[in-house]
Amino acid sequence: MTSPHERSHYESWDQQRGAEIIAEHSLQEGATLVILHALQEAFGHVPEPAIPMIAAALNLSRAEVYGVFTFYHDFRKKPAGRHVLKLCRAEACQAAGGDALAARAERKLGIAIGNTTADERVTFEPIYCLGLCATAPSAMLDGRLVGRLDEQRLDALVAEAQR
Numbered sequence: 001m002t003s004p005h006e007r008s009h010y011e012s013w014d015q016q017r018g019a020e021i022i023a024e025h026s027l028q029e030g031a032t033l034v035i036l037h038a039l040q041e042a043f044g045h046v047p048e049p050a051i052p053m054i055a056a057a058l059n060l061s062r063a064e065v066y067g068v069f070t071f072y073h074d075f076r077k078k079p080a081g082r083h084v085l086k087l088c089r090a091e092a093c094q095a096a097g098g099d100a101l102a103a104r105a106e107r108k109l110g111i112a113i114g115n116t117t118a119d120e121r122v123t124f125e126p127i128y129c130l131g132l133c134a135t136a137p138s139a140m141l142d143g144r145l146v147g148r149l150d151e152q153r154l155d156a157l158v159a160e161a162q163r
């Protein structure tokens with residue numbers, strides 16, 4: 001999962017390297033997803049120029065590849081910040097006060113969910129059920145699950161992410 005030093009582990013985008021990754025996985029079942037994951041693992045996000053490359057390699061349209069890319073919330077268009085805070089936005093957590101907590105976190109971070117702060121410290125993303133459904137919303141900070149959030153616990157989590 002994401003560590004505070006995650007960014008330094010990523011390679012910078014390189015077309016040749018991207019082509020190698022795509023070729024390596026293009027014959028696998030579910031190749032589009034496998035390739036998107038592999039690219040994100042290598043570069044920390046799925047670089048835009050990779051989309052037409054995947055389409056060409058798999059004989060798909062760009063729209064088809066882009067559709068898969070945008071359907072799964074795990075794929076990033078840009079590299080993540082040093083910390084990744086994910087707030088559950090699925091139904092049970094939403095019904096348990098998730099909207100208010102999401103808005104609170106957005107205010108504190110100064111960004112809308114789905115973005116990274118300008119200082120590249122925190123990426124705030126939605127996630128859809130962490131399997132911790134309870135009477136209060138759940139979240140994840142750098143891969144660590146945190147359940148039963150209230151305003152105080154959320155504030156502490158946001159402060160930890162900003163460190």
Ligand code: FES
Nearest residue numbers: 088093130132133
């Ligand atoms: S709906 Fe949020 S953890 Fe299940």
